[in-house]
Amino acid sequence: RDHRKLGKELDLFLTPEEIGGGLVVLPPKGGRIRSIVEDFWKKEHFSNGYEILYTPHIGLAKLWEISGHLGHYKENMYAPITIDEQEFYLKPMNCPFHILAYKSRTRSYRELPLRWAEQGTVYRYEKSGVLHGLLRVRGFTQDDAHIFCTPEQMNDEITEVLRFSLYILRTFGFQKYKVYLSTRPDDYVGDEARWLDAEAALRRVIDDSGLPFAVDEGGGAFYGPKIDLKVEDAIGREWQLSTIQFDFTLPERFNMTYVGDDGQEHQPYMIHRALLGSWERFFGVLIEHYAGAFPVWLSPVQVNIIPVADRHNDFCKKLELELRKKDIRAYLDSRSERMNLKIRQAQLEKVPYMIIVGDKEMESGEVSVRLRTGEQINQSLESFIAGITKVIETKSVELQ
Ligand SMILES: [Zn+2]
Structure with a gap:
């Protein structure tokens, strides 16, 4: 069932040495599968109230300073490219681009929630020793989305993301799930009341789902609590695919606001979510789940x-x-x-x-x-x- 062996035998993907480690090429058969998944993904996102964004692969150093990536995440980023004496970095995440689209004009509470998705290709440095077929790569396409909403909408949005996520994963033939909730660590940033609200919403949604779950107390990122959804494959192995992650730092760093019904400016809730995780990893899991005999x-x-x-x-x-x-x-x-x-x-x-x-x-x-x-x-x-x-x-x- 090894996806690397099947990938070669069935001509599904390549990682040519000449290109560099962890960089994937899809020959026609793999390309066909990806395009089927993308078409399905797009159609479902549009019909579930999402809009789709397209953003560049690189951005100025200044952008990654504001977002905090150069402070907290630099060792995972590729070295900068200098053009016209300006430094650009390959994007390790899509979030700052979506935030700039949000900030392109004044937002009113009437247009929230905004659900913006992107098949965004990102690059992250991984040590060459840990690269592994499609499961650990350096360039990958996240099926990313960001949800911007008011505090009142947060609960419904989380419920909806979990439902949507289960619907998509079930369509691909996964039947068993487990949810992992990660809560507030000691070194958290942001408003405590918002953390507690967000955690309560995540717990409520997990309870309502009836799925088995585990709680990692204090295991959340410093910027927000999250739930991860793991699927069980055909031979009982668990794979983490979907993530639903609150973010209390980026709205602050980028000074994101919306005008409420009181005429005042408020900070929106921001939720990052990926359903498949990354296309490459998902494809690897899919190949092993079906041992190459796809639906x-x-x-x-x-x-x-x-x-x-x-x-x-x-x-x-x-x-x-x-x-x-x-x-x-x-x-x-x-x-x-x-x-x-x-x-x-x-x-x-x-x-x-x-x-x-x-x-x-x-x-x-x-x-x-x-x-x-x-x-x-x-x-x-x-x-x-x-x-x-x-x-x-x-x-x-x-x-x-
Ligand atoms: Zn994000």
């Missing part, structure tokens, strides 16, 4: 079409086009190799369905479908298409 909706190739002999190629080509027109990722294996070898290869590539076409199939109009589980079914092309379309639309982990 159909995520499979880069969904159907391999295998002609028994060369004379069946034209018919197969038409079949490939027909399936592709129905948004089914079909691939015709027209190499002049033996049929059994092609079947075996598709099996190794964990392609969910194989359609084998010979004389009998061409005459009868029925297709002979072989599932990657080894099962074999003969059915009409229409019923095969109807079946696979349903499996894809429902994002089922089953093949039929």
Whole structure:
């Protein structure tokens, strides 16, 4: 199940030495999966009241001074780049950019909450010894979001983030969860009353969720309490994916405000959250969870079409086009190799369905479908298409 081994065998990702450690390249199959996940992620974010932001990869040293990253986080950042005698740093986080978008004009309580998401690629220094496939990398894309809200909205927002997070992770086929709450450490910053409110809200949401949980008293970051959501994979290992983190320092450092219904300026609550965590790590976990045999909706190739002999190629080509027109990722294996070898290869590539076409199939109009589980079914092309379309639309982990 090692994702590094599967990644190579299934051609899902590369970490070429020539580029540098911990920097990931996605070849077509990995790229296809990522783009499916991103499309799903975007659609769900828009329909759940989020807007999507795009921000640069580098920012001036001054920005990272204000945000406190150069004070607290410098050893995790790449060395600066100097252009026109100005120093720029690669971003280790997306937050300051979102805050500047917030501060681009006066905000009223009427427009809150704001939920701003980004597939933001960040760079952090990790020692070369700890780099590990997709799980520990130096460049990665967080499925980040920041929620800016009033104190009255905070409770509902946290409830909603947890619900949304569970919905997304369940869609990817994870069934078991555990929540970890980290509370106020001794060296906290910010207003004590806000900390207590935020912790109470997090506890309430965890209680209501009915999920098993553990509390790490005093284990929160100095800037705010958080909950982490860990999933259990197919062989019982726990992986931390989602994080919901309050921040009482950035709104202060950037002097963020909104105008309340009393006409006065107030400081908004700021919540950082990531559902998948980072795309790279999530992909690594997904590969190991499914041992490379992804659910159909995520499979880069969904159907391999295998002609028994060369004379069946034209018919197969038409079949490939027909399936592709129905948004089914079909691939015709027209190499002049033996049929059994092609079947075996598709099996190794964990392609969910194989359609084998010979004389009998061409005459009868029925297709002979072989599932990657080894099962074999003969059915009409229409019923095969109807079946696979349903499996894809429902994002089922089953093949039929
Ligand atoms: Zn953030």
